[in-house]
Amino acid sequence: MDDPGSSSWLTGLAARAAGSMSTPLREYVEHAAGAGVTAGEAAAAWGELRLRPHVLRDVTDVDPSVELLGRSARVPWGVAPTSLQRAVHPDGEVATARASAAAGAVMVVSSNAGSTFDDIAATGVTWWLQVYLPSDRTLAGPLLDRAVAAGAAAVVLTVDTPVVAAWHPSEALIWDVADPGWTRVNFDPGYEDQPGSEKALDLGPHDIDWLRERTGLPVVVKGVLRGDDARRCVQAGAAGVWVSTHGGRQLDRSLSTAVALPEVRRAVGDEAEVYVDGGVRCGLDVLTALAAGADAVFVGRPVLHALVDGEAGVARLHAALLVETVEAMRLAGCRTPADTRDLLAMAPDERPHPL
Template sequence: MRWIDGLEAAAAEKLPEPVHRYFRQGSAGGISVGEATAAWNAYRFRPRVLTDVSTVDISTTVLGTPVDGPVLVAPTTLQRQADPGGEAAMAAGVAAANSVIGISSNAGTTFADIGAAGAPWWLQIYVVKNRDVTLRMLDAAVAAGARAVVLTADTPVVGRKEDDGPTIWEVIQPGHLLANLDEGEYAVEDLGKADNLTPDVIGWLAERTGLPVLVKGVLRGDDAKRCADAGAAGIIVSNHGGRQLDGAIPTARALPEVAEALAGTPTEIYVDGGIRRGEHVLTALALGARAVFVGRPALWALTVDSSAGVTRLLTDLGEELTHAMRLVGSPTIADLTPDLITR
């Protein structure tokens, strides 16, 4: 069995059951979370033959930052429940793999400590009802060296979870959430998600931070175009790991429409959701993604072996991608084109 395939089971042995359930669960009936990986498995390859693949190069850039491979770590919350080092340990593992990490605005580790781990990082932000809280978070991230802002756009309200036992909120340890907001400077109601956002918020974020803005949670080509027209530097095709609207289309199926809508534009396209193999990464790149994000696998790897586990996850997926590219007849990422893929 692949090491990656055993990660969740190994993590489950170390995590309190409510934490494991929170990390793995989707919303409502679990349809979207259950379909994610199967949607990538539904694609088939049309390999080229008699091409020179003696040397394969999987290095690329993401928003101008060089990375050794096109596998990045998605923003996830409550990482200190997985490892005492939390986001700093995750970032150290990412740095060793020369990749990029997304950091949740709910992070339980200060942005300064995350930045000190050495990985280039992008801030994932929820715009909340109290914009002053959002502004304080943005300013702190910029001061600590964030290189981009990832606007989560699919959460006007939080998706319904159907817990059947003690929830994570009953076992979470103090200090594992919102380490970058000073206690006493906000009320719980200030943190409610803003439900009145329009594409204008993209320019507002860019102006405030001076950073490129990506929009995460896009599943439609017309929405991707609206975001790009409003100034988004990147789109992340995502259904929030199946944790928001249950029954939302798998990202593997949404990606081609988004890529078609943004063809010929400088807007970079990323995708997450259910990616577990190098072959899935290859499919995503051929369909138009510049790179992919992995979320739950990184949490399992962090739980099992801290920073070293995260590095191994990214390295193993990169090696699988290299192997698949040899077999599909594409020595560089630029050679990965839609004609290699069919459903």
């Protein structure tokens, strides 16, 4: 068996998981918008960035912990929100939460989750709620109230999905064959039948302020690829801006998150935290994302691949990322994530804002 920290174990994760998934589930997990240009470039884009490592630095003790929205996390990555976790494994989000709590990683819970907020919170994980706002904002109230009552530490507003980009599975659409208990268990019964429950087409900066006032929680805006949009989010009160292409599932031919991240960091400066997802597959990717300006990295598809083996699989993913990230930090001469800020090989006026 491969060592949990070996690159070969992480590299083979998707292929091993594919054999344990039905065709509709596998296609849902792996699908991309359009011709898959954005999704196809995501992982390779991190490898295009170059680092300038330090030498003659004591890296005996490396501390990869970070502070996110005022709370300590033992690792600089977290779990991105994904649906249908209970279709991947019966324990679903609860298994992911247990493993993430043990690793000290933040977990972002999809509003479409198939596990209750209370069950997820009972694992002790630090968790944030991801939401799509409906046309009638008041319909989001009960979901938000449940999340606050269960101890959510933040709200993540997804802003890049006014509509869902078309995709064409070879067999049945997963939503047509999924068990109803696998999704949306935290909504009121009959939610989707109510007028105004469809995704809002009129999202604006005012929604950031509304969410913050409605929940009393910090708001993170997910799906930002431009510096000017990032500034608007911060000016509207966002505590964090999340650089994301929704896994390449929305507007195809969007630029990769690795390319977008430095611009967003420069636009935000130290006024808000900046996160990134998309194509992160190893500890060297984590280091590169930190160097490019991210305060934390979030991982989506690899978590679903690991979840095939339940809690143990997700725990192994966290362990492998930790081994690789610590090794990369040592080789770069960095004892903490803050030490990575000057590693990226860019022109001086293009470098991410130092924190």
